[in-house]
Amino acid sequence: MTTLSNAANATAPKAARRMRRRLPGIGESLVLSLAGFAILFGGWWLLARSGLVPEQVLPGPDAVLAEILHLMRTPFAGSTLQMHLLSSIGRYLMGLALAVAVGLPLGLLMGWSRRVERAISPVFEALRFIAPIAWLPFATLWFGTGIGGPILIIFSGAFPPCVINAYYGAKLIPTPILEASRTLGASSLRMLTDVLAPGALPSIIAGVRIAAGIGWQSLVGAELIVVSSGVGYLMMQGQTNLSTAVVMAGMAAIGVTGFAIDVLLRLIESRIQKGALA
Amino acid sequence: MAQAVRAGRRGRAGMPQVVSRGGLLSFLVVLGLWALATGPLDLVGPARFPSPADFWQSGVQIVTRGYAGGTLLTQVWHSLRLVLFGFVVASATGVGLGLLMGLSPRAEKLINPTFLLLRPIPPLAWIPLAILWFGLGDAAKIFVIWYAAFVPSVINTLTGVRGVDRTILSAAEVHGASRSQLVRDVVIPAALPMIFTGLRLSLQACWTTLVAAELVGAFFGIGRVLMTASQDVNPGMILFAMVCVAILGAGTTWLLGTLERRAMPWRQA
Amino acid sequence: MISPSTATSGPDIAFRKVSKVYGNAEGGFVALDKVDLTVSRHEFVAIVGPSGCGKTTLMRMAAGLDFPTSGDVLVRDRQVEGPGPDRAVVFQQFALMPWKTVRDNIGFGLKCRGAAPSEIKQVTDRYITMMRLQGHESAFPHQLSGGMQQRVAIARSYAVDPDVLLMDEPFGALDAQTRLVMQEELVQLSRVNPRTVVFITHSVEEAVFLADRIVVMGRNPGRIVEIIDVKSLRLSERWDELPIEEVMDLESFTHMRTRVWKLLKDTKRSTAA
Numbered sequence: 001m002t003t004l005s006n007a008a009n010a011t012a013p014k015a016a017r018r019m020r021r022r023l024p025g026i027g028e029s030l031v032l033s034l035a036g037f038a039i040l041f042g043g044w045w046l047l048a049r050s051g052l053v054p055e056q057v058l059p060g061p062d063a064v065l066a067e068i069l070h071l072m073r074t075p076f077a078g079s080t081l082q083m084h085l086l087s088s089i090g091r092y093l094m095g096l097a098l099a100v101a102v103g104l105p106l107g108l109l110m111g112w113s114r115r116v117e118r119a120i121s122p123v124f125e126a127l128r129f130i131a132p133i134a135w136l137p138f139a140t141l142w143f144g145t146g147i148g149g150p151i152l153i154i155f156s157g158a159f160p161p162c163v164i165n166a167y168y169g170a171k172l173i174p175t176p177i178l179e180a181s182r183t184l185g186a187s188s189l190r191m192l193t194d195v196l197a198p199g200a201l202p203s204i205i206a207g208v209r210i211a212a213g214i215g216w217q218s219l220v221g222a223e224l225i226v227v228s229s230g231v232g233y234l235m236m237q238g239q240t241n242l243s244t245a246v247v248m249a250g251m252a253a254i255g256v257t258g259f260a261i262d263v264l265l266r267l268i269e270s271r272i273q274k275g276a277l278a
Numbered sequence: 279m280a281q282a283v284r285a286g287r288r289g290r291a292g293m294p295q296v297v298s299r300g301g302l303l304s305f306l307v308v309l310g311l312w313a314l315a316t317g318p319l320d321l322v323g324p325a326r327f328p329s330p331a332d333f334w335q336s337g338v339q340i341v342t343r344g345y346a347g348g349t350l351l352t353q354v355w356h357s358l359r360l361v362l363f364g365f366v367v368a369s370a371t372g373v374g375l376g377l378l379m380g381l382s383p384r385a386e387k388l389i390n391p392t393f394l395l396l397r398p399i400p401p402l403a404w405i406p407l408a409i410l411w412f413g414l415g416d417a418a419k420i421f422v423i424w425y426a427a428f429v430p431s432v433i434n435t436l437t438g439v440r441g442v443d444r445t446i447l448s449a450a451e452v453h454g455a456s457r458s459q460l461v462r463d464v465v466i467p468a469a470l471p472m473i474f475t476g477l478r479l480s481l482q483a484c485w486t487t488l489v490a491a492e493l494v495g496a497f498f499g500i501g502r503v504l505m506t507a508s509q510d511v512n513p514g515m516i517l518f519a520m521v522c523v524a525i526l527g528a529g530t531t532w533l534l535g536t537l538e539r540r541a542m543p544w545r546q547a
Numbered sequence: 548m549i550s551p552s553t554a555t556s557g558p559d560i561a562f563r564k565v566s567k568v569y570g571n572a573e574g575g576f577v578a579l580d581k582v583d584l585t586v587s588r589h590e591f592v593a594i595v596g597p598s599g600c601g602k603t604t605l606m607r608m609a610a611g612l613d614f615p616t617s618g619d620v621l622v623r624d625r626q627v628e629g630p631g632p633d634r635a636v637v638f639q640q641f642a643l644m645p646w647k648t649v650r651d652n653i654g655f656g657l658k659c660r661g662a663a664p665s666e667i668k669q670v671t672d673r674y675i676t677m678m679r680l681q682g683h684e685s686a687f688p689h690q691l692s693g694g695m696q697q698r699v700a701i702a703r704s705y706a707v708d709p710d711v712l713l714m715d716e717p718f719g720a721l722d723a724q725t726r727l728v729m730q731e732e733l734v735q736l737s738r739v740n741p742r743t744v745v746f747i748t749h750s751v752e753e754a755v756f757l758a759d760r761i762v763v764m765g766r767n768p769g770r771i772v773e774i775i776d777v778k779s780l781r782l783s784e785r786w787d788e789l790p791i792e793e794v795m796d797l798e799s800f801t802h803m804r805t806r807v808w809k810l811l812k813d814t815k816r817s818t819a820a
Binding site: 032036039057118122127135136217224236251252258 | 302304305325326383384387389390392395398399401403405406407485486489490494501504505508511513516517520
Binding site: 174176177179180181182183184185186187190194195198199201 | 629643660
């Protein structure tokens with residue numbers, strides 16, 4: 001990572017060099033990072049322990065960890081923490097897959113064909129400003145408490161970045177390549193699979209990563225309201241039971257999973273970028 | 279939400295202009311299809327999706343008589359006020375923290391790991407906790423809105439400061455700029471495009487979070503209207519509230535865009 | 548596609564009163580004004596002219612990438628309605644797909660046509676050898692020099708076995724040395740594999756060396772100024788038997804070159820007036 005300081009070169013004038021000297025060494029930065037964590041967790045622990053805030057409002061980090069372990073063995077709100085998480089991930093993957101499967105081809109076609117772009121982009125632009133979570137009432141109306149509802153909401157969150165990034169990726173493909181493919185007799189399907197998709201790949205991957213993030217967050221929103229399983233549901237049950245520790249355990253599970261998804265996609269992204277340069 | 283950084287950069291150029299003859303046409307086509315599908319063709323039942331007439335009646339109802347405890351104006355104003363307040367506070371604190379972390383490697387090393395730890399928890403996941411802590415009133419909404427906007431503000435400001443062109447920095451130094459002058463006249467203006475990218479993402483996150491929070495539980499607001507309409511199985515009102523949310527989002531984004539152009543006159547393209 | 552046996556004896560390409568106007572009829576820019584041109588079977592026609600004379604537009608119309616405002620463009624007596632594999636285009640920017648290997652780029656047209664993998668392999672092998680690309684089959688375009696990239700692009704066009712080859716300044720992006728080599732190779736290739744060729748170029752020397760006929764175009768409006776026959780001169784002076792550098796030294800060559808140059812200069816002057 002480039003910080004303001006370590007990129008300054010040797011010939012940089014005084015103040016820039018002054019900034020450079022401020023760069024902590026590896027040892028110091030480790031100490032500082034640990035200090036940061038210590039302040040966060042220590043402060044939290046002390047505050048919980050001091051009795052200034054009741055345990056019910058702010059359980060300490062130790063209590064939350066104990067709650068996580070407890071939830072992993074004893075079912076709460078219907079099942080254990082990992083089973084809730086599993087049902088969340090299942091829904092999430094379905095919604096995301098649907099958004100990718102519909103969004104990417106649509107975006108590529110919009111980037112390729114002026115006609116498709118003109119027909120779709122006004123409607124798309126108008127729908128884009130509706131927050132994904134605002135689809136929730138219709139999701140309930142159309143699908144009840146079934147699986148369709150959360151999928152619709154994840155879809156509406158993950159769909160726009162898929163379309164937009166595929167669109168820009170396709171726009172960035174040089175016109176001669178598109179024309180050459182057409183003169184060689186490529187059909188629309190062949191254009192999509194052999195020209196537009198590989199040409200827009202870097203942008204597509206970035207889009208899928210954004211979509212994955214927004215989709216995960218939309219899922220949480222959906223689960224807070226419409227379903228009867230999943231981590232969001234677990235948290236809502238915790239809230240109704242006034243059990244802050246359960247709510248915090250749910251937040252930790254959501255955070256860790258979201259982080260893991262992002263790391264996984266970054267890994268795939270760098271793999272593909274390396275492959276493209278090979 | 280680091281991925282948002284790239285989204286913002288891509289989003290800069292924006293999608294092609296909507297306001298064109300072709301755009302209007304495809305809009306009218308959609309309106310026509312809507313009227314046909316819910317009216318003469320009867321493809322979609324009125325309990326599933328409203329007809330244009332249902333939509334219009336719901337609009338009239340909420341504007342004149344009110345719905346879910348207030349007229350449209352009071353409901354919208356309630357939500358808008360919360361978003362604006364949360365957004366402004368979050369921008370100020372977020373940009374401030376981002377600048378601090380960008381300018382001082384020590385501060386970055388101290389804060390960033392903690393920040394990285396909290397970042398993957400989406401703002402919506404804070405809603406149950408906020409309700410436990412602050413109840414169903416405005417304080418809980420402001421807290422989650424603040425969190426939603428705070429994170430992208432910090433990340434994009436930090437990215438912006440890190441990306442400042444070293445040549446410009448050196449040039450300013452050669453001309454004898456002090457450290458405070460450097461920050462004020464070089465670092466901040468140079469980071470401003472990224473900062474605004476962060477603010478735009480923040481604003482979107484604010485609306486999403488507010489609607490979600492009001493859906494989970496609220497006394498007033500446009501999300502409350504949405505939830506009541508859902509419970510009453512009133513598709514016309516649901517759609518009307520959704521359109522209101524979209525217009526509010528688009529309107530505030532437009533406002534921010536105007537502010538952005540004012541703040542960076544040198545970026546006129 | 549029409550197979551050679553059923554082909555009529557008419558010209559391979561015919562432009563009939565082709566006009567292209569941008570903007571509205573009165574205030575519009577006339578890119579081409581009633582252009583008439585026919586290209587015979589296996590003839591090599593080079594088009595030269597100042598920028599804005601509409602030479603690229605003419606070629607793109609034959610390719611089916613652009614359409615006339617009025618007039619007809621016929622390829623083998625058929626109105627051109629869009630791109631087709633009977634016509635292949637070689638672009639100045641090579642237009643190779645960066646994500647496909649040399650072999651996959653060359654075989655792309657055949658793949659589009661639904662050819663069997665064995666056939667694709669056989670044809671690509673032949674052109675890889677012919678264009679001296681052996682050992683680079685699995686390389687990606689960015690790993691090749693400009694000259695090699697253009698050889699891949701030419702091989703890709705030949706691989707679909709088109710009746711007509713349309714080349715838009717194919718050597719324009721190459722350095723002078725590579726350009727000479729490629730010009731000679733193109734001459735050799737057209738001897739082994741005769742094709743109807745329309746070749747757009749900025750280089751008068753290139754046109755004189757390669758073409759059977761040179762079409763000199765002028766601009767404002769885009770039109771044909773003169774069509775010069777080079778074939779008879781080439782045959783009588785036996786250019787084909789000499790290497791390119793020596794041909795370019797012959798008096799017959801330089802004489803012809805000067806003639807085309809003068810024509811081009813006159814068209815520019817007449818535009819300025």
